Amino acid sequence: MATQTEPKSEIVLYDLACVKGICFSPAVWRIRLMLNYKRIPYKTIFLEFPDIEPTLKELGVNPGKTVDGSQSKYTVPTIHHIPTNTYIMGSIAIAQFLESTYPEPLVPLTSELGREIELKSRSLVGKTFSNSITPREIRILSPRSQEYFRRTREAAMGCPLEDMLLDPKTEEQNWLAIDADMRAVGESMRTNKAEGPFVLGAQPTFTDFFLAGVLQSAKMVDEGVFQRITKYPGFRDIYEGCRPYMEKND
Structure with missing residues (x-):
């Protein structure tokens, strides 16, 4: 009898670790909900607070700039889109990327x-x-x-x-x-x-x-x-x- 295998992950989601071993960050949950709703296959890597910046730096993630021109802080959620080898940080930027890359089902980003x-x-x-x-x-x-x-x-x-x-x-x-x-x-x-x-x-x-x-x-x-x-x-x-x-x- 054939066994059903999970689809290969297209996204790596960098999340904030806690002792419960599950997602608790509100910012990450926004993206996790979107991934789950769109049924985009992904896997999670949990990071402790002090490990976020060094890990994302090592991956070559560009944190971008704030409105005053200073460098943004490294944060989660961050995703790695495996098919395009693209790293994106921040819930708004990630949501925009997901909606343009995986348009179905539609998730209106604003109203x-x-x-x-x-x-x-x-x-x-x-x-x-x-x-x-x-x-x-x-x-x-x-x-x-x-x-x-x-x-x-x-x-x-x-x-x-x-x-x-x-x-x-x-x-x-x-x-x-x-x-x-x-x-x-x-x-x-x-x-x-x-x-x-x-x-x-x-x-x-x-x-x-x-x-x-x-x-x-x-x-x-x-x-x-x-x-x-x-x-x-x-x-x-x-x-x-x-x-x-x-x-x-x-």
């Missing part, structure tokens, strides 16, 4: 509604979300990555990670303070709910993958934060709609 939802999600929810997730993220990292994460994040924030983690009562108050905003953003996600669970209805867009990636990352870091967000229908609808494309997570 007026999608841009509005992404902007509101970042501006209205981002700070509270970050305050709950960032100091907890260190718990799922290896000792080497913990040291790197603590050193870089504390330098950026100007305080120990432990000081960023609020007491339960204050954290609860912060989430309650944005309840109306969460409901409003969630409802905007349901604009086309008659056609399907996604922002534009029946088919996912890159905005859906952006949102689902953030939610899956939260779930990996702290189930409580994940539950806080997915109690709102719009967020929950998109997450559930994207779940079929989360099966390959390593």
